[in-house]
Structure formats: C-alpha cells, structure tokens
Amino acid sequence: MTPTSRxxxxxxxxxxxxxxxxxxxxxxxxxxPLLAFPPYRGSTxxxxxxxxxxxxxxxxxxxxxxxxxxxxxxxxxxLTIQHGGEPIGERIVVQGRVLDGDGRxxxxxxxxxxxxxxxxxxxxxxxxxxxxxxPHFTGAGRCLTDDNGGYRFVTIKPGPYPWRNHxxxxxxxxxxxxxxGTDFTQRLVTQMYFPGDPLxxxxxxxxSITDPRARERLVATYDHxxxxxxxxxxxxxxxxxxxxxxTPLDEEAR
Numbered sequence: 001m002t003p004t005s006r007x008x009x010x011x012x013x014x015x016x017x018x019x020x021x022x023x024x025x026x027x028x029x030x031x032x033p034l035l036a037f038p039p040y041r042g043s044t045x046x047x048x049x050x051x052x053x054x055x056x057x058x059x060x061x062x063x064x065x066x067x068x069x070x071x072x073x074x075x076x077x078x079l080t081i082q083h084g085g086e087p088i089g090e091r092i093v094v095q096g097r098v099l100d101g102d103g104r105x106x107x108x109x110x111x112x113x114x115x116x117x118x119x120x121x122x123x124x125x126x127x128x129x130x131x132x133x134x135p136h137f138t139g140a141g142r143c144l145t146d147d148n149g150g151y152r153f154v155t156i157k158p159g160p161y162p163w164r165n166h167x168x169x170x171x172x173x174x175x176x177x178x179x180x181g182t183d184f185t186q187r188l189v190t191q192m193y194f195p196g197d198p199l200x201x202x203x204x205x206x207x208s209i210t211d212p213r214a215r216e217r218l219v220a221t222y223d224h225x226x227x228x229x230x231x232x233x234x235x236x237x238x239x240x241x242x243x244x245x246x247t248p249l250d251e252e253a254r
Contacts, residue, residue: 031209031248032248033205033209033248033249033250034208035047035048037208039207041204072143076142077152077154078153079138079141079154079155080137082141083138085135086136089119090156091154091156091231092157093154093155093232093235094113094153094220094237095152095226095234096220096238097145097149097150097238098145098149098150098239098241099149101240101241106149110143111143111145111151111179112142113153113175113177114175115139115158116159118159120158120161121134123138127161129161137156139158141155155175159173160197160199166204171199171205172194174193177191177192190247191218191250192218193206193218194219194235195219200215209248217247218248220236220237221235
C-alpha cells in the first residue's frame, strides 16, 4: 500500500524525534547545527570529513570584494520598491541588532538577506516548483548596521516551499541572513524563522539544532510596536555572534 502524505510526514517526524532523543540520551544536545544529521540528507554529503586546510587570510583578502558605506544604497534595505511595482504578499519589517558575545553592538556590519517570495518561490533556475514568480520581487537586500548595531529590512513575508529531502517535505517560512564582519573571510550565514510555524517539528534543517533553547534563537518575535498602521507587520530578531547566547549558524552544518 502506498503511504499517504500524512503517514509519510508523521514517519519523518518520528525519525527526527528519534535522532534527537538519542543525542540527548548521550548528553549531547547541539547548540549549533550538527555536521551530519541523517534526517537532513544533504548534510551527510556536504559536511567536512577531513581536517581543514589552513589558508593565508591576507592572501584571501587580496582577491575578496571590498565593502563600504558608499557601496550600499539605503534603498537596498526595502525589498518592496526595487522593481517598479507592488510585490504580492504580506508586507513586513524585520528589525534587530547585531551584537557580540558581551552584548556590544557590531557597528557598520554588512548584512545581506535573501528569501523566497510569498508563494515560496526563489528567482533561481533550479527552483521550478509550481508557484508563480513575482516580477516585482527578487527577494534580495542588504544594509549596513548603524552605530547601535541596528539593521532594518522591509520585505514580503516568504511562503513555505517543498524540497526533496523526503516525501512531502516542506521548509518553514524563513529568511537567510549573511553577515560579513570587517573582512571577507569572516562571513557568517544563518536563517531567521517566524513564530508559531507548524512545520518546525517536520523540518530536519531546523531540528538539526537539537538544543530547543538554541533553536528558539532562530525564531523572530512579533513586535506590534514595529507594525505600522494599515501598512505592515513588525518582527524583531537580534543576531549574537558569540558567547552563550550565540545565534546558530548555517556554515557549521556543512
């Protein structure tokens, strides 16, 4: 008998839960994504299996891009006005601070985001699932943090989308964040999620961080004070680059 989508989804959830329970039984809750997490099939192929090769950081920086205030236009932080028309979907603002492990602001930090549109579709040739491409939304923006470490993006709330990790697999709605630091070699990548998403328990990427408190740091908070009358809803999310409350980062799962 062919399993239904519901049965397949429940089986995937049970598999993820079993992996997490085994890790906790060994006293090893992960505060960062596990390098190899079997329910997340891609991690078993892409995570490092050999010792890292050391490179000269100064030599790498000679070939790296150079960023500065003159290179980043403030309009790039509003993803809803970039393409000559109104994008489809729920307009939101995402605002927060970039902090170090001691709670100090990280100033003039380049922050980039990319995301799917309201229908869960990326502007990418490999994304061919049957959802409409929005000609007025490409889902990419960037800004520099201010003197208080603050950033702010106006965008469209992304939709969930299917991926081929397992049967009936769907990613929760999320926004990718990239932070470059003062040098190109310091780039960090992570994801921000939205509160109350029913797909959290079924998503192996989210669940590859097996410490529940660490996972919660990836979830933004709805902030009604950031919302604007008849215009947009507000979410607040801080990025902590070190210390006990460090934001989990994607590259540690590779």
